[in-house]
Amino acid sequence: MDEFILDVMIDNQQTKMKTYQDSIEQVVDAVVTMEVVTNIFKATRVKDKKFWTFPDIDLTELRELRRTIKNKGAIAIELSNFKTH
Numbered sequence: 001m002d003e004f005i006l007d008v009m010i011d012n013q014q015t016k017m018k019t020y021q022d023s024i025e026q027v028v029d030a031v032v033t034m035e036v037v038t039n040i041f042k043a044t045r046v047k048d049k050k051f052w053t054f055p056d057i058d059l060t061e062l063r064e065l066r067r068t069i070k071n072k073g074a075i076a077i078e079l080s081n082f083k084t085h
Contacts, residue, residue: 003046006031009039024052032062 001020004027008017017037021027024043031040039059044051 005044005046006040007042008037009041010036012038014041028054028057028062029066032059032066035063 001022004019004021004024006017006019006027008015008031010017019027019030021030024045027043028040031037037059040054040057042051042053
């Protein structure tokens, strides 16, 4: 697992938070599950300082899509079969 520092909006204030995930996709999914976060601006992986920005992300839409997923376990298994290069 990697440590990520996130620049997010909580209670109309930009703040930083930390999460530990295996991938940037998992970081975004973790943020989507945190209803208190209203926006994510940037995620930085601490070990190599690689960062991602999210200028057009719509957390509300992602939350609605996530609620439609019925079998989260099967999706996790399928995603774990993919290799990144």
